[in-house]
Amino acid sequence: MLGYAARGAVWVAIYLAFVLAPLFALMLGSLPPPRDFWTEFSAALGYAGLAMMGLQFGLTARFRYVTAPWGEDVIYHFHRRLSLVAIGLIIAHPLILFAVRPELVALLNSIQAPWRARFAALSTYSLIALVVMALWRVQLNIRYETWHLAHIALALVAVGAGLLHMIGWGFYLTDPWKRGLWIGLTMFWIGLLIYVRIVKPLFILRRPYLVSEVREERGDTWTLAMQPEGHPGFGFRPGQFGWLTLTGSPFKITGHPFSFSSSAATTDGRVEMSIRKLGDLTARIDKTPVGSRVYLDGPYGAFTIGNPADMHVLIAGGVGNTPMMSMMRTLADRGDKRPVVLIYGSKNWESITFREQLEALRERLNLTIVHVLSDPPAGWTGEQGRIDAEIFKRHLPPPFADHEYFICGPNVMMDAIEKALGELGAPMSKYHSERYSFV
Ligand SMILES: Cc1cc2nc3c(=O)[nH]c(=O)nc-3n(C[C@H](O)[C@H](O)[C@H](O)COP(=O)(O)OP(=O)(O)OC[C@H]3O[C@@H](n4cnc5c(N)ncnc54)[C@H](O)[C@@H]3O)c2cc1C
Structure with missing residues (x-):
């Protein structure tokens, strides 16, 4: 190979x-x-x-x-x-x-x-x-x-x-x-x-999935759990994504890309995607009937853990935390004890998607969570504003070049973070990014 x-x-x-x-x-x-x-x-x-x-x-x-x-x-x-x-x-x-x-x-x-x-x-x-x-x-x-x-x-x-x-x-x-x-x-x-x-x-078409659960998350986001119908499904690596056809057949011109947010360590083929309401298709995501038949094409993408790393640094903005959830859930299921630092930018305290699930993951992982809020509540003592090099210096141990970095969020945020990591001396081979806009 x-x-x-x-x-x-x-x-x-x-x-x-x-x-x-x-x-x-x-x-x-x-x-x-x-x-x-x-x-x-x-x-x-x-x-x-x-x-x-x-x-x-x-x-x-x-x-x-x-x-x-x-x-x-x-x-x-x-x-x-x-x-x-x-x-x-x-x-x-x-x-x-x-x-x-x-x-x-x-x-x-x-x-x-x-x-x-x-x-x-x-x-x-x-x-x-x-x-x-x-x-x-x-x-x-x-x-x-x-x-x-x-x-x-x-x-x-x-x-x-x-x-x-x-x-x-x-x-x-x-x-x-x-x-x-x-x-x-x-x-x-x-x-x-x-x-x-x-x-x-x-x-x-020959490998349909059935929606087994539609779960509301914080931050205008819904998680769809899908179970393979009459086939074993496919395996994926944490961080990867699939193309989802929610209504109609896979011959339809456009499937939509969504990261898997569930653990990659499951064996029954069940997968979850967490979808934020943004436009035409996603605006109706909460109306998806449980039991409906959907089609998944995947897995795709090179945004995944697996390289040797002393620690994983996950840097997410908004719904860009979905692949990170898959990475953390998989590391937890594998009993991986290496440190994980999640630096997670959200609008405010109430809209932090997966806030409670993240707290629960602390019990199973060597996990540090740094919430960065752009609109913090009164009395907030945590990080606020934008994720930048100063936040990395405050929360990550040097040498910065030794960690593996994963970045997913709005394009402007990703550009700024890639630049900041370069300035801190993290080589390009050490950071990985997934852009949610192909444009
Ligand atoms: C690799 C990848 C992983 C993603 N993972 C997630 C995720 O886990 N959770 C999440 O909420 N969102 C994710 N997205 C974004 C998600 O695909 C879009 O928000 C969604 O397709 C928008 O569809 P819409 O019909 O609601 O919006 P629209 O109003 O139709 O479009 C909004 C914008 O989304 C983009 N878009 C729309 N349809 C497609 C398509 N078929 N293919 C590519 N881009 C499209 C276009 O740039 C468009 O301008 C991911 C995107 C990519 C590329």
Whole structure:
């Protein structure tokens, strides 16, 4: 079994091979008459951009073996960054051509242009729409679900039209084996999509869960306990998350990601997720009927304990404490006696999610809890304001570089904490974070 670093390097190499190999393959065999450098260069950008776009289907396909070395949030980040690079390449392709051969600008007139140019325009416009919607979804006031559906449709149109444009030109595709190579690649991309949207949901459909309890927690949060129905369920590592489909079938376009908050040491497949009311789906979480059938896809994520550590430092903000609960409950069930320090930011004393359960965990763990309240009650003598380096210095024993840190909370809080830990000399390999927003 390869380690995470080696596995990561292998996947990066495979990714580059998929992007570059088809491009280099075009230079083998019989070649068309040579053209000027800029025309060839622009064609190369178009081919590489298209190959990258096709591979985007794979990045979001939730292949556990691929995502494990980095974690899902990093993969989504990568997906977004690579999209921008791919789109940059694809847009540069016509722009360079227009600059070196101005007569080609006439192809922008889609009424008179040949089909291969129309497909190029369709592909480029779809990509531009896709990027605008992805970057400014919130500002454009587009619902997450609507956006997700449009995102997939636009991506399909963009890649499909891009391929038709390439085949229409066929400039480098005179050899049958080259055509075969690109047909094979296209089938591979389509296969990825079929896997994600049909094969995987079929598997999930056969492994339903029943909601066995809906429990109110402090801080506008509800815990859903779920029991596998007719199958053993799956194991997970504390800190990981799953995609929950609460209503409808797993073929529905959007499952929602939630961390497991229960112990990973259970053997009956039961899992719990603790969900804060925030938007469309979560606002109705308390109305979930006990006994209803739901679907879970998991486990995912690299945010988990397991590395050698003298102590675990868990730093959470708000509902970001759910994976920490799973970690603490698991450590308690395992009888782990290493110190755990939980630094937990909440709004006020009443809204501290899991407040009583945390007190109970003190009995079973070597646990120090530091509550940090942004709106403390009168007479509060504990920490208040934001979690910062000063709080770490007051509550953690040096050397800071020896502890393992786990951070989960709002993005601004996580950025500040990662910076503070860096300043205290904790190496990056020692801190792990889970971002609840993939955006
Ligand atoms: C890895 C991970 C673990 C999480 N764990 C928890 C947890 O344990 N408890 C908890 O309360 N929340 C958790 N969240 C956040 C939770 O997924 C969102 O709050 C929830 O999906 C919002 O759905 P909504 O329909 O109520 O809100 P909406 O009003 O639809 O959306 C609010 C925001 O949530 C995000 N969002 C919505 N739907 C999705 C989706 N399908 N996939 C990704 N993001 C989405 C979007 O950025 C959106 O703007 C987690 C998120 C991630 C990424």
